[in-house]
Every structure is written in structure tokens, then in C-alpha cells.
Amino acid sequence: MSSMENGAEVPAPAARAPKTPERAHPVTLRDVAEAAGVSTATVSLVVNKKKAARIAEETRRRVQDAIRTLGYRPNAMAKTLVSGTSRFIGLVADGVATTPFAGQIIHGAQDEAWKHGYALLIANTEGNGELEQDAIQMMLEYKVRGILYSTWFHRQTDIPAPLREAGFVLVNCFSNEPGTRAVVPDEVQGGRSATEILLGHGHRKIAFINATIPAPAKDGRLQGYREALEKAGVPFDPELVLEAYPDQEGGYGATSDLLTRGVSAVFCYNDRMAMGLYDGLREHGLSIPDDMAVVGFDNQEVIAAHLRPPLSTVSLPHYELGAAGVRMLLGLDGAPGTATDGVARINCPAVERTSVRAQAHA
Amino acid sequence: MSSMENGAEVPAPAARAPKTPERAHPVTLRDVAEAAGVSTATVSLVVNKKKAARIAEETRRRVQDAIRTLGYRPNAMAKTLVSGTSRFIGLVADGVATTPFAGQIIHGAQDEAWKHGYALLIANTEGNGELEQDAIQMMLEYKVRGILYSTWFHRQTDIPAPLREAGFVLVNCFSNEPGTRAVVPDEVQGGRSATEILLGHGHRKIAFINATIPAPAKDGRLQGYREALEKAGVPFDPELVLEAYPDQEGGYGATSDLLTRGVSAVFCYNDRMAMGLYDGLREHGLSIPDDMAVVGFDNQEVIAAHLRPPLSTVSLPHYELGAAGVRMLLGLDGAPGTATDGVARINCPAVERTSVRAQAHA
DNA sequence: GTGAAAGCGCTAACAG
DNA sequence: CTGTTAGCGCTTTCAC
Numbered sequence: 001m002s003s004m005e006n007g008a009e010v011p012a013p014a015a016r017a018p019k020t021p022e023r024a025h026p027v028t029l030r031d032v033a034e035a036a037g038v039s040t041a042t043v044s045l046v047v048n049k050k051k052a053a054r055i056a057e058e059t060r061r062r063v064q065d066a067i068r069t070l071g072y073r074p075n076a077m078a079k080t081l082v083s084g085t086s087r088f089i090g091l092v093a094d095g096v097a098t099t100p101f102a103g104q105i106i107h108g109a110q111d112e113a114w115k116h117g118y119a120l121l122i123a124n125t126e127g128n129g130e131l132e133q134d135a136i137q138m139m140l141e142y143k144v145r146g147i148l149y150s151t152w153f154h155r156q157t158d159i160p161a162p163l164r165e166a167g168f169v170l171v172n173c174f175s176n177e178p179g180t181r182a183v184v185p186d187e188v189q190g191g192r193s194a195t196e197i198l199l200g201h202g203h204r205k206i207a208f209i210n211a212t213i214p215a216p217a218k219d220g221r222l223q224g225y226r227e228a229l230e231k232a233g234v235p236f237d238p239e240l241v242l243e244a245y246p247d248q249e250g251g252y253g254a255t256s257d258l259l260t261r262g263v264s265a266v267f268c269y270n271d272r273m274a275m276g277l278y279d280g281l282r283e284h285g286l287s288i289p290d291d292m293a294v295v296g297f298d299n300q301e302v303i304a305a306h307l308r309p310p311l312s313t314v315s316l317p318h319y320e321l322g323a324a325g326v327r328m329l330l331g332l333d334g335a336p337g338t339a340t341d342g343v344a345r346i347n348c349p350a351v352e353r354t355s356v357r358a359q360a361h362a
Numbered sequence: 363m364s365s366m367e368n369g370a371e372v373p374a375p376a377a378r379a380p381k382t383p384e385r386a387h388p389v390t391l392r393d394v395a396e397a398a399g400v401s402t403a404t405v406s407l408v409v410n411k412k413k414a415a416r417i418a419e420e421t422r423r424r425v426q427d428a429i430r431t432l433g434y435r436p437n438a439m440a441k442t443l444v445s446g447t448s449r450f451i452g453l454v455a456d457g458v459a460t461t462p463f464a465g466q467i468i469h470g471a472q473d474e475a476w477k478h479g480y481a482l483l484i485a486n487t488e489g490n491g492e493l494e495q496d497a498i499q500m501m502l503e504y505k506v507r508g509i510l511y512s513t514w515f516h517r518q519t520d521i522p523a524p525l526r527e528a529g530f531v532l533v534n535c536f537s538n539e540p541g542t543r544a545v546v547p548d549e550v551q552g553g554r555s556a557t558e559i560l561l562g563h564g565h566r567k568i569a570f571i572n573a574t575i576p577a578p579a580k581d582g583r584l585q586g587y588r589e590a591l592e593k594a595g596v597p598f599d600p601e602l603v604l605e606a607y608p609d610q611e612g613g614y615g616a617t618s619d620l621l622t623r624g625v626s627a628v629f630c631y632n633d634r635m636a637m638g639l640y641d642g643l644r645e646h647g648l649s650i651p652d653d654m655a656v657v658g659f660d661n662q663e664v665i666a667a668h669l670r671p672p673l674s675t676v677s678l679p680h681y682e683l684g685a686a687g688v689r690m691l692l693g694l695d696g697a698p699g700t701a702t703d704g705v706a707r708i709n710c711p712a713v714e715r716t717s718v719r720a721q722a723h724a
Numbered sequence: 725g726t727g728a729a730a731g732c733g734c735t736a737a738c739a740g
Numbered sequence: 741c742t743g744t745t746a747g748c749g750c751t752t753t754c755a756c
Contacts, residue, residue, distance in 0.1 A: 026446075028733055039743045044735060056741060073527075076503040077448065078733035081439045082748045096465075100664055103458075103465035110486050114493075119500055122484055124472045131476075138481055141438040165435075248668035272668065279670050282644065302462055302664055306610035306634065308641045390749055401727045406751060418725060440749035444732045 027072045036066040043067075047074060080143065089113045089326055090139035090147040090166075091122045092132060098124070099152045101300055101318060105171060108322025109148055116330055118145060129160075136162040146329040148322070149173070154184055154216050171325040172318075174216075174343055182343040183324045187217050190314045190348030191224020192231075194267050194295050197312050197350055199232045202359035203265035203293055206234075209254050209277070211246040211269045218269070221297065225267060244269075248276035255280025264293060264359055271296035271303045274311055274355075289357035299351055310353035317346045389434045398428035405429075409436060442505065451475045451688055452501035452528075453484045454494060457514040460486065463662055463680060464514045467533060470684025471510055478692060480507060491522075498524040508691040510684070511535070516546055516578050533687040534680075536578075536705055544705040545686045549579050552676045552710030553586020554593075556629045556657050559674055559712055561594045564721035565627035565655055568596075571616050571639070573608040573631045580631070583659065587629060606631075610638035617642025626655065626721055633658035633665045636673055636717075651719035661713050672715035679708045 029047075033040045038059060046055055046063045055063075066072070080086040091109050096102040110120045121144060123135035139147055146167035151157055157173040159180065170182035198206050208225045211218045226236050242257055244250035251273030258266060258277070268274040274296035278288065286292055288309055296304060296313040304311040324344055327333055333344070391409075395402045400421060408417055408425045417425075428434070442448040453471050458464040472482045483506060485497035501509055508529035513519055519535040521542065532544035560568050570587045573580045588598050604619055606612035613635030620628060620639070630636040636658035640650060648654055650671055658666060658675035666673040686706055689695055695706070 026733095029735095030733080040734075041736085041744080042742055045742085048735085054741065059742080071527075073499075074503050075443070075505065075733050076500075077439045077443045077505060078748090079735080080748095081437070081443050081733080081750090082735050084748070086439065098465065098469055100462035100465075103460065103462075103468070106465070106468070106484070107460055107486050110484065114485070114497075119504070120484055122468070122472065122482055123476070124469050135476075137435075138438075141436055142481070143437060143439060165433075248670075252670065272664065275668070276670075300664060302634065302662060306637070308610075308614065308638075388749095391751095392749080402750075403728080403752075404726055407726090410751085416725070421725080437749050440732090441751080442732095443734090443749080444751050446732070 026075075027070045028075070029072070032063065032066045032070055032072045035070060036063045038063060084143075086143040086145065087118050088121045088139070088142055088144040089118045089329065090136070090142075090144040091120055091150065091322075092135050092139070092147060093122065093124050093150045093152070094127045094132075095124065095152040096150055096172075098126065100302070101298070101316070102152045102172075104318035105150050105322040105325075108319035108324075109171075109326050110322070111319075112323040112326040116326070116332075118326070118330075132160055133162060136160060136166075140165055148325045148329060150322075150325070154187065156216070167329060169325050169328045172321050179342050181328055183321050183328060184216070184343060184345055185316055185321065185348050186345035187220025187348070188224040188227065189345070190297060190316075191221035191267075192228040193224070193348065193350040194221070194297055194314045195225045195228035196232075197295050197352060197356055198265040198267060198293055199228060199234070201265075201293060201356050204234050204359075205240070205261075205263040205265070207240045207242060207258055207261050207263040207266040209242045209244055209251065209258065209266060209268050209273055212243045212250075213246065217297075221269060244273065246270050247272045248279075251276030251278075252280045255284065259284065259286075265356070266292060266294050268294060268296045271298045271300045271311060271313055274313070275303050275307060278307055289355050293356040293359075295356060304351075304353070307355070309355050311355045312350075312352045314348045314350050317348055320346050388437075389432045390437070391434070394425065394428045394432055394434045397432060398424045400425060446505075448505040448507065449480050450483045450501070450504055450506040451480045451691065452498070452504075452506040452509040453482055453512065453684075454497050454501070454509060455484065455486050455512045455514065456489045456494075457486065458512055458534075460488065461514045462664070463660070463678070464534075466680035467512050467684040467687075470681035470686075471533075471688050472684070473681075474685035474688040478688070478694075480688070480692075494522055495524060498522060498528075502527055510687045510691060512684075512687070516549065518578070529691060531687050531690045534683050541704050543690055545683050545690060546578070546705060546707060547678055547683065547710050548707035549582025549710070550586040550589065551707070552659060552678075553583035553629075554590045555586070555710065555712040556583070556659055556676045557587045557590035558594075559657050559714060559718055560627040560629060560655055561590060561596070563627075563655060563718050566596050566721075567602070567623075567625040567627070569602045569604060569620055569623050569625040569628040571604045571606055571613065571620065571628060571630050571635055574605045574612075575608065579659075583631060606635065608632050609634045610641075613638030613640075614642045617646065621646065621648075627718070628654060628656050630656060630658045633660045633662045633673060633675055636675070637665050637669060640669055651717050655718040655721075657718060659710075666713075666715070669717070671717050673717045674712070674714045676710045676712050679710055682708050 029040045029043050033043045043063050046060050096105045113120050125132040148171050150171035151173040154172050159175050174182040174184055229236050242254055244254040246269050274294055296311050299313045299315040304313045391402050391405050395405045405425050408422050458467045475482050487494040510533050512533035513535040516534050521537050536544040536546055572584055591598050602623055604616055606616040608631050636656055658673050661675045661677040666675045
């Protein structure tokens with residue numbers, strides 16, 4: 001069973017090791033101190049570039065040489081042990097690593113954390129409660145500075161008990177407990193923006209194909225749609241709001257119903273539905289955007305940017321969600337719309353492509 | 363800078379804290395020892411369930427009670443400080459968190475690591491060399507057990523110098539230095555499988571739309587295509603191999619060229635090209651799979667499973683790549699095809715959907 | 725069975 | 741300017 005020893009290890013054991021000394025016993029601060037003929041304190045000072053204590057140039061050089069030749073590498077564990085506080089931020093996700101674009105939450109969190117000198121400790125729990133508990137437990141044991149608790153789609157969530165033992169902020173989800181810090185996409189604004197793209201091109205009869213499954217996105221986007229209409233002085237017509245399962249098949253299936261409404265434009269709950277709708281429309285011999293203008297939601301790159309014609313849509317700001325999450329966790333919110341209830345609603349920017357064209361007779 | 367104290371913290375400071383004592387000073391082993399009236403050594407023993415030293419039932423109970431009431435939580439830093447070895451595995455990625463499906467590498471690595479008691483420390487470097495150095499540096503300082511170095515698409519890569527200071531394995535990439543451990547998808551087998559799907563349905567004249575950009579995938583899939591053909595006794599015809607940029611537009615653009623070849627089936631370099639080809643074929647009034655059978659590569663969920671008709675394709679085993687990576691790192695390879703050169707080639711399983719139909723006159 | 729004591733590698737006063 | 745000296749929280753001999 002223990003194969004590989006051969007292929008992997010044998011190749012060139014005799015090669016010279018100029019850079020990496022054969023550290024049988026990892027080099028410590030003390031080793032450096034002895035080599036440089038100074039005390040550990042001094043070494044510590046030069047390693048950490050403390051400006052408070054001035055070190056003689058000559059000494060500093062000796063120490064740095066020793067560090068280089070010995071290949072010294074500080075032990076972060078020891079460092080955080082004494083300082084009491086680690087430089088970790090935990091990210092527990094119920095599936096962001098699994099989902100296509102939600103991985104951006106990780107990316108955003110990682111970038112922002114890094115920017116402030118923190119490393120990301122991640123755990124994907126795939127919705128498994130026990131695993132989740134363990135993961136949080138583990139993070140607590142590593143004395144994380146705080147935990148980001150995120151879900152792969154925007155929804156309400158319960159707060160796992162152990163989470164409360166650390167500072168935490170919910171990302172892409174929220175709690176019904178007042179005052180809980182959270183960062184979520186601004187669905188209402190997103191729905192408004194999507195509708196405004198259509199409105200802006202002169203469309204007045206605009207359908208909205210909503211999702212059948214309940215979610216903050218469902219309510220929020222609908223509300224945004226209504227707000228945009230109202231602001232434009234277009235009366236809201238419930239007849240123009242359809243519902244379908246939020247994927248390609250749902251969008252495709254909604255086609256004939258949609259055509260029944262006599263609209264010139266449609267706002268789809270998400271890009272996947274729009275993709276299905278493209279097929280449906282095409283089968284009816286209709287062309288986009290001339291016969292029907294369409295906008296989606298999510299800005300799911302693989303789809304939106306490459307449909308024919310490319311789809312106008314609204315971005316789900318996953319990267320920002322992650323980044324804003326760590327900012328909030330670290331308590332350095334510069335400006336964003338953190339409402340008084342502790343939840344920040346992140347803007348969903350519109351991205352216009354060519355699936356919308358001006359209405360001939362505005 | 364220290365805003366937020368208000369919105370986030372104020373809400374209910376007076377609530378009873380039954381579970382979470384107001385630990386002004388985190389509970390330590392010593393605290394527990396004192397509370398239980400035993401020594402720290404004893405507490406350590408019961409915490410770690412050492413079977414060697416038998417503890418009196420009565421003592422054990424006292425200790426466990428103290429642990430519970432004090433809300434004791436071991437300090438992993440201290441633990442690894444003394445043991446010298448941490449339970450971390452580092453994953454540095456040049457963009458897997460960014461890319462739709464490659465996030466599965468993280469997922470697979472995380473699951474497997476967790477299974478063996480390791481936590482994942484990740485860093486997304488977005489191809490930034492300096493950041494990459496820093497990230498590896500950081501991981502080294504945290505005394506990671508080893509590092510997984512991964513790329514978001516399968517390619518050759520250079521080994522960053524600091525990486526050599528730790529155990530490491532390349533994931534989804536490989537080095538030209540012999541003996542370097544790596545885990546990559548088996549492109550050749552994948553190309554073979556894709557072609558065999560078509561062959562299996564009776565097709566003989568099969569085109570292959572390859573990518574224009576050089577990559578192991580380009581060579582491997584082509585080789586697989588040829589091998590499958592040969593095995594089926596179908597002569598290889600260079601005329602049937604086209605090339606196009608590997609995205610929707612490329613696939614779309616290759617349509618007329620393809621139709622020129624008089625084939626009944628086509629194997630596309632990836633799903634995105636297949637998606638574009640669908641549009642092109644449709645515009646020519648052709649239907650899939652009747653007029654043209656098509657298979658893709660990648661099994662990019664959002665696309666492949668929801669095209670009309672759903673696309674037969676071959677999976678890029680990202681999850682497995684990540685999982686196999688940690689297994690190899692930990693040195694517990696059970697069986698997989700780890701060739702003698704230290705690189706494991708992971709199988710790319712075919713997933714058949716309905717974009718292929720049997721040829722009328724086989 | 726259980727306690728005392730010596731460190732793991734590093735930082736932080738406080739002397740000199 | 742630099743060395744001494746305590747620990748940080750935990751594990752681990754080795755006595756009692």
C-alpha cells in the first residue's frame with residue numbers, strides 16, 4: 001500500500017541543498033542569538049523591526065546574517081501564544097466552495113483579511129450540522145480573531161451556539177435576532193436596477209418572472225421591480241408577474257405564458273432562467289432584443305457574458321460580501337450602508353450588455 | 363475608526379449569560395485544575411483521553427464538571443507549540459476560489475484534510491508572485507504539515523522557492539523537475555472517454571474542435587481522441603480536427619467550418635464551446651442530437667446540465683484533485699494511479715446526457 | 725493515580 | 741543599546 005516512496009522520493013537525494021539547510025531540528029530564535037552572539041531579545045527586536053528600540057547597525061547586520069545563513073523562520077504559534085491573540089479569521093461556509101460563483105465570498109474575505117495581516121481558516125460544512133459545530137470548535141481552539149458564517153445563497157439562518165463564543169458576522173445570510181451583524185446583498189436595489197435598465201430603454205410593459213421558491217431574493221427583487229415601476233410612473237400590474245422554478249428549465253417553460261402578456265421586455269429572477277428563456281423565445285422565432293428585451297440577475301459569468309446576445313444583468317456582489325464581512329468583523333467599517341440594525345446591505349451593480357434595446361416607439 | 367460599538371454591541375448587554383461566562387480572562391488548563399482541585403497534568407490527561415494513565419473515575423468526573431462549568435476550551439496554539447507539529451495544511455491557489463467550478467479543489471482538499479484531523483489554511487494569490495511568496499512564508503511560519511499548490515487550470519508551473527521548505531504537492535499542475543509530486547486530471551483518458559461516447563453510439567465521422575491555446579489539455583484530449591478512434595478501427599483524419607478559441611464565441615464561430623466536414627458528431631474541447639456551437643447549429647436549422655451529436659468536456663454544471671438538450675460531457679475531477687492532493691501530501695495513497703514519476707493522473711468520468719443519439723445507419 | 729517541574733519558541737518589561 | 745528574566749497554555753517525564 002505504501003507505494004510511491006520510490007518514484008517520489010528517490011530522484012535526487014544527493015543534490016546540494018544550498019538554500020534549504022538540512023534542518024534536522026528547526027532553527028529557533030535562540031539558535032540565531034547564539035550564532036550572532038547576542039541575546040534572544042535582541043534577535044526578536046530586529047526580527048520584528050521594532051522602531052522603539054534602536055539596535056546598533058553592526059549588531060543588526062550580524063543578526064540578519066545569522067538569520068539568513070541558518071534559514072531561520074519565526075514560529076507563528078509561539079508568537080501568538082505569548083501575544084494571546086492570533087492572526088486568524090475563520091470562515092465557515094455551508095457550501096460556497098461548492099457553488100460556482102459564490103466562491104468569490106472566500107476570495108473577497110481572503111483578500112481583505114490578508115490586507116490586514118490575517119490568514120483565513122476555512123471550513124466547508126456542506127450543511128452538515130455536526131461538522132459545522134466541530135469546525136467552529138476548532139476555530140475557537142485556534143483562537144481566531146472572529147468568524148465569518150456564510151451561506152451559499154442569501155437566506156435567513158440560525159446562529160449555531162458555539163459561534164457566540166467568538167466575534168462573528170453573518171455573510172450572505174441574516175438572523176432574526178436583532179442586532180446581529182450581517183452583510184447581505186441589497187436585493188431590493190438590485191431588482192430596482194434591473195428594472196431600470198429596461199425602463200431606461202423606453203420599455204413600459206415589463207414582465208417579471210419571479211422564482212417559485214421563497215427567499216429574501218424573491219421578495220426583495222419583486223419589491224425593487226415595483227419601486228422602479230412606481231418611480232417611473234408605470235402602474236404595477238400583477239398580471240405581469242409570473243413565477244417559475246429558478247433555473248433554465250423554468251425560464252424555458254415560462255416562455256408561452258410570458259408571450260401571452262404582450263410585454264416588450266422581461267426581467268428574469270436570475271441568469272439561468274434568462275438562459276432558458278432565450279431558448280424558448282428562439283423557438284417561437286422571436287429575437288432578442290428586438291422582439292423582447294431581457295435582463296437577468298446574478299451576473300453568472302459563464303452564462304451572462306456569453307449568451308447570444310450577451311445578457312444584461314445585475315451582479316450579486318459575492319466578493320464584496322466577503323470583504324465587507326471581514327471589515328465588519330474587524331470593526332473597521334469605513335462607510336458602507338451599515339444600517340442601525342447591524343446589517344450592511346451591499347450594492348448589486350447593474351452590468352449592461354446587449355440583450356436590451358431601445359423600444360422603437362417609446 | 364472604532365465606530366460600530368453602538369449598533370452591534372449595545373442590543374442586549376444585560377442578558378443572562380448561561381452558556382458563555384463573561385470570560386474576561388480566557389479559561390486555561392490551570393483554572394480547571396484549581397477548580398477541580400487537581401494538578402494541570404491530571405486535567406491534561408483527562409482532556410486528551412490518554413488511555414495510558416488511568417484516572418480515578420471520581421477524579422475524572424470532577425475535572426469534567428469543572429471543564430463544563432468554566433467553559434474551558436483548549437488552546438490549540440499552545441498545544442502545537444509543545445508538540446512541535448501543527449494540524450494545518452496549506453492550500454495556495456492562483457485563482458481556484460475565483461473560477462466557477464475549480465472551487466471544488468478547495469472543497470475536496472478541505473473534506474479530506476478534515477477527515478484526517480487537519481484544518482485548511484488557504485491563500486488565493488491571483489497569480490501575484492509576491493503575494494504568493496508571502497502566503498507560503500506565512501504558512502511555513504504556522505508550521506503547516508505541508509502545502510498544496512494549485513492552479514485553476516491544468517498547466518505546467520514553476521515551483522516557488524519557499525515551497526521547497528515544506529512538503530508539498532502540486533494540484534492541477536505539474537513541474538518539469540522529475541520526481542515532483544503532483545495530481546492532475548487524466549486528459550488523455552478524458553479525451554478518449556468523450557470520443558468513445560460518440561463511437562459507442564455508432565458515429566464514425568467525428569470531428570474534434572480543439573482549443574487554439576497550448577495546454578496539456580489541448581494535447582491530451584487530442585491524443586485521447588486519436589486513441590479512441592484507433593481502438594475503434596476508425597482512421598484518424600486530420601481534416602476533422604478544427605481549432606477555435608475555447609469559449610462560447612469560439613464554438614459558435616466554428617460552426618460553418620464544422621458543417622463543411624460532413625461529420626455526424628463532434629467532440630468539443632470544452633462545454634463552453636459546445637454551448638456556442640449549439641447556437642450556431644440552431645441557426646443553421648440543425649438539431650441536436652439528430653443532425654449532429656455533440657459532447658463537451660469539463661461538465662460545467664450550470665451549462666452542461668441545462669443546455670437544450672442537456673450536454674453529454676466528461677467531468678474535470680476537481681474535487682478528487684483536491685482530495686487526492688492531501689492524501690498524497692499525507693503519504694497515505696491507497697491505490698490511485700500514481701505513476702512512478704510521482705504524478706497521479708485522476709480519472710475524468712464521462713457523464714452522458716442527451717446530446718448524443720445513435721447514428722441511424724451505424 | 726496524581727503532582728511537580730521542565731520546557732516548546734517567543735515577547736515584554738526591566739535592568740544594566 | 742542589549743542582556744536577564746518571566747511567563748503565554750500546554751504536555752510530559754519522573755517522583756511520590
